[in-house]
Amino acid sequence: APAILWFRQDLRLADNPALLAVQGRPVLPVFVLEDGPRAPGGAARWWLHHSLAALGRTLAERGAPLLLLRGDPRRLLPDLAARSGATEIHAGRRTEPAARQRDAETHAALQAGGARLVLHRSALLHEPHQVRTGTGKPYSVYTPFSRALFALLEDLPPPIPAPDRLTPVAGAPEGERLDALALLPRPPEPDWAAAFPAHWQPGEDGAQARLATFLDRGLAGYADRRNDPAAEWGTSGLSPHLRLGEISPRQAWHAARAKGGKGLETFLKELLWREFSHHLLWHRPEMPEQPLRPEFATFPWREDAALLRAWQRGRTGYPIVDAGMRQLWRTGWMHNRVRMIAASFLVKHLLQPWQAGEAWFWDTLVDADLAANAASWQWVAGCGADAAPYFRIFNPVLQAEKFDASGGYVRRWCPELARLPDRWLHKPHEAPEMVLRGAGVVLGRDYPKPVVDLAEGRARALAAFATLKGAA
Numbered sequence: 001a002p003a004i005l006w007f008r009q010d011l012r013l014a015d016n017p018a019l020l021a022v023q024g025r026p027v028l029p030v031f032v033l034e035d036g037p038r039a040p041g042g043a044a045r046w047w048l049h050h051s052l053a054a055l056g057r058t059l060a061e062r063g064a065p066l067l068l069l070r071g072d073p074r075r076l077l078p079d080l081a082a083r084s085g086a087t088e089i090h091a092g093r094r095t096e097p098a099a100r101q102r103d104a105e106t107h108a109a110l111q112a113g114g115a116r117l118v119l120h121r122s123a124l125l126h127e128p129h130q131v132r133t134g135t136g137k138p139y140s141v142y143t144p145f146s147r148a149l150f151a152l153l154e155d156l157p158p159p160i161p162a163p164d165r166l167t168p169v170a171g172a173p174e175g176e177r178l179d180a181l182a183l184l185p186r187p188p189e190p191d192w193a194a195a196f197p198a199h200w201q202p203g204e205d206g207a208q209a210r211l212a213t214f215l216d217r218g219l220a221g222y223a224d225r226r227n228d229p230a231a232e233w234g235t236s237g238l239s240p241h242l243r244l245g246e247i248s249p250r251q252a253w254h255a256a257r258a259k260g261g262k263g264l265e266t267f268l269k270e271l272l273w274r275e276f277s278h279h280l281l282w283h284r285p286e287m288p289e290q291p292l293r294p295e296f297a298t299f300p301w302r303e304d305a306a307l308l309r310a311w312q313r314g315r316t317g318y319p320i321v322d323a324g325m326r327q328l329w330r331t332g333w334m335h336n337r338v339r340m341i342a343a344s345f346l347v348k349h350l351l352q353p354w355q356a357g358e359a360w361f362w363d364t365l366v367d368a369d370l371a372a373n374a375a376s377w378q379w380v381a382g383c384g385a386d387a388a389p390y391f392r393i394f395n396p397v398l399q400a401e402k403f404d405a406s407g408g409y410v411r412r413w414c415p416e417l418a419r420l421p422d423r424w425l426h427k428p429h430e431a432p433e434m435v436l437r438g439a440g441v442v443l444g445r446d447y448p449k450p451v452v453d454l455a456e457g458r459a460r461a462l463a464a465f466a467t468l469k470g471a472a
């Protein structure tokens, strides 16, 4: 009988267990654009468009074109199964609470017609429901989790090669045209994605090319350079590819191990942070909305639309924060160290709720991922399962002086400050008037004055934290 291959967050042909399961049978590949409160944000939609285009080309070359649908899979898939005679729908498992719920309902709807949904491990190295502590509980702390996973992954099977040919389903129905899914920014909206193509090549080929270059040029120095936001190939930039499964974590894991050398272990540990986020989301489905540490539910945030906007636009007056927020806007991505600094500044110095930051990242990151984004925001905000203590407050100036010492990152994204000497680059508000004038900078005209005084912001954050009952 023919089978349906439902692509979701595994937009690749190689190392795709759902694809392996349908090989040898007529196969109908399908992607369903779903609506809902956690539909992909703007930047992720841009990526999805190009990724679907790439996947569509490859599938057509191998003989089974991709069917694009839009709507509710609980209704569309049983209908498609009935029309194509498929009794099985194969897909990769997802961890997002709404997707899990929908999968259960899709399965039930399919069963009513004599078909079923079969899920495979495809996006992760481990199944979140299979990894347990010694006492049978889910993990809530990263280090023991990663140790357990390293042991489990010792005999991780090798990736599955991509098939050369696929057998199409006869008389497959017509779907939507890719353009009709309207995933790209459309006028009168400004084309905020104009610079994205210079930075990214969505799709399986782009993912493999990036992995290869990173292994060649980045992995050996990864442990030393991963915190340097100005370094070229300091990190892999694989996150948006992993996000949509254009490459599997297993492919990245094995390829990195085969390359080996210095930097390897640190890199593998980062891949395990990704696993850990999904493990948390699986077991704590409230994570995207609610603090994992319940005492934070009464945190006295001071919502302020103007401050939030200054942060979003990269106009806070703190160059490292602004550089990060502008990199995010221009490229859909921000370096991890700067994500931590910018996020901490928002929730601590500006006292804006972490959910507001999470929502902005959700809309602007090409790698926006419910698990990693929510887990990271909660980590920064101090309310996560395994979070940094709230009272440890990053000073954005000191962080910048440490991690962007020669100023390459700030000069790139805040060019109006480029002529400031290193000594003042990260704190133009403290620079003597003469220095500013020499660099052609008038604060308040060319570059904003600080939206908050760091010492005051810090004291206010600590006072807010002190109001929580039972917080340590």
Ligand code: FAD
Pocket (backbone or CB within 6 Å): 226, 235, 236, 237, 238, 239, 240, 242, 243, 270, 271, 272, 273, 274, 275, 277, 334, 335, 336, 337, 339, 340, 343, 361, 365, 367, 368, 369, 370, 372, 373, 374, 376, 377, 380
């Ligand atoms: P590399 O350093 O090359 O790491 C390799 C891979 O490991 C990454 O591609 C990613 O898949 C994974 N990884 C690395 N660090 C983390 C981490 N801390 N948590 C989970 N996975 C990790 N990552 C996302 O993929 N999506 C998000 O929406 C996201 N939101 C974040 C929000 C905040 C506030 C912070 C502080 C971090 C967030 N991260 C998110 C984690 C991290 O910043 C990115 O994964 C990383 O910067 C991606 O760049 P890279 O591929 O070059 O990473």
